[in-house]
Amino acid sequence: MPELPEVETIKNDLAPQIVGKTIEAVTFPPDPRCRILRRCISQQEFIREIVRTKILNVRRRAKYLICDLDSERTLVMHLGMSGQILLCPSRSPLERYVRAIFHLSGNKEIRFADPRKFGEIFLQSTSVPDLPLDLDRLGPEPLDRTFTAKALMQTLRSSRRAVKAVLMDQRAIAGLGNIYSDESLFLAGVHPARKGYSLTEDETRSIHRAIRTVLRSAIKHRGTTAKDKRYRDGKGQSGNFQNRLNVYQRRSLPCPRCGAVIEIMPIGGRTASFCPRCQK
DNA sequence: AGTACAGCCTGCCTGC
């Protein structure tokens, strides 16, 4: 499941290949239950808006991949649970689960493949964000200067929720999902079920530091290709961070630090993995 | 207002 480090890796791989290219056409393989454009726009309308625009820049915000175009619209993609972005030569054999194809100048195609259909593509006004639940509602980027220990402390202190649920809330911090919230809390030595308001200043500082350490390391190792083997970087390769996971998907295995058995528990509708001895 | 949870979706794993 692509979180911040995976989307960052895809962005870095993709940008040099597609910046400056023109979107010559967009096609959607037939699918009666296609939901990839679910924000009140038809495929025809989408195509009309985007065809013959040029990709000026590729960015990431939280888990969103954003293409700035030379028009009034910005192209935004979210990979959901199982989305992949494939850069392919034109007319090469189509992979399974391709939901949208952007035909670029220079005989290249961006293919958006997504078996589970949680992914989404939409256009946003470049000048005025037009939808209520959009990118402007996201919390700070955890690797930005604006994300300080003090800011995190304020967020956590005012919350009655489990700290893991807060870390996964995109309005609190942008870009963390199940993998990196688990790994950050392990590194910080904090139990995922602890209530936000119960955390000490030192614990909050540890969490802040751990988030940044874990994310930087995951980007350096090109993201996590977990057990479902679905994530691929912008070159079609697996990531490497799965070899460095301490707790995520390591239920019943020994903690790499103390040897205790890794446990799981449901938190915020997700499965939290943690070491019962290292995380207090 | 803040929090919790169902729903969307399909491949894969487990147990019978």
Add this chain to the structure above:
DNA sequence: TGCAGGCAGGCTGTAC
């Protein structure tokens, strides 16, 4: 071997 059922979890909308 085959099938049913549960699990995985991104985000949104709704209910409390």
